[in-house]
Amino acid sequence: MERLPNTLRRHLAAVRAVAVFTLILGGFYPLLVTGIAQVVLPHRAGGSIVRADGREVGSSLIGQLFTDRYGRPARGYFQSRPSTAGYDPLASGASNLGPQDVVDRLPDPHGTGEAARKGRVSLLTQVCARSKAVGEVEGVSGARPYCTADGVGAVLKVFPAVGTPARVVSVNQACPAAPFVATYRGVQVECGRPGEDYSSGRTVPVRGKARAVVPPDAVTASGSGLDPHISVAYAELQASRVAGERRMDVHRVRELIGEHTTGRALGFLGEPAVNVLELNLALDRER
Template sequence: MPTSVLRTALRHGWAGARMILVMTVILGIAYPLLMTGFAQVVVPHRADGSPVSRSGRDVGSSLIGQSFAGRPDYFQSRPSAAGDGYDPLASSASNLGPTSPELVKAVEERRAAASRLDGTDPAKVAPDALTASGSGLDPDISPAYADQQVGRVAAARHLDPGVVRRLVDASTTPRTLGFLGEPRVNVLMLNLALDRESSAG
């Protein structure tokens, strides 16, 4: 290889290496630090993951669902396919198609479990009790699924069903801007409201 060609190749290689180094510092270090600082100033609660505290202790996040399985006195969350369930490090759907025998089996198992737990006709079990969300971390359920659980939760807590239903209504968020998405109920916030109601009673 002629010396001039080698020098040109080395010069271009060194220019490329410097560009990688500069862009790594700018986009890999400076920009993330700048955005993190901006978020901490403008929206600190969201920047920290929207933690929810009770009695000075973090009990979850308003943005990430969690399991309340085995607790009939709490509203149950939507099923999760993220890792072992609600694992933010393994956020994903099951990626099973609508004709997948595995998905059909899982849906039927969830239908039977929800029907037994809530005393609901299997044909009337809310759809979000049967399928996991795309992220596997959905913190919300539909008002229909919440309504399905009112009787069971009220009985477990010895509360009037009307009181529990009012808590559901108070915890229901309408469509964003009045037309985006669907009304939803944040399960963690509703369960914390239930705890406060039970303590007050």
């Protein structure tokens, strides 16, 4: 029999290797691991699905919204932390905005392109707006350092960038809003004007005297956007509102918070946390 050329034999060997490893790593190994998981951790391997009244209502591993028919936060339920992924496992991820992202791009109805017309909200203003909204829902102060009273980042642009200030703009407060401070180093502060380029100015975040009452996890999204837990502090902040809406004793609501609080992983990692879905289901069972 005539031997195959070396080049062809090498290609056939590569094809056989791909086929073998595809069978092992793409078929046998996943089936083996899935089978072991189904035996050892059947609930988690199945997605940690939570059921109530005979139907699936979510997963204990994935956060979700609790809203009324108008899309507003349901007052009788505890609310999850924000999510940039919309709690969608297929869109899991963070916003990729960091602590230096403090300047908004104001919406410009006369701008060129959709991005200019819609503008862009900085991470700082997102946090300020969320804190203000949570404060209004819970009946507490939503004020935070580096936030204005109207819920945007307290940030100035100073011109020139170096030297004695000649012009100062509160860049996140669109005209005709009154700037959060009247003057800066003797210069009157202006409101921001959509479409103006402030990039050449020096960025000056201004720390106010407000003490934050709303916990950090109420205003920041998790890295995955799927976190099903909130801090004990955020749960306690919501307890009075939930108890009042359900006409329950607030002490009983706090007891349920304690019953659905998990400790630190391995006893020392992270902080105690409350599973929102499981807590809300426990509230429904109290009826």
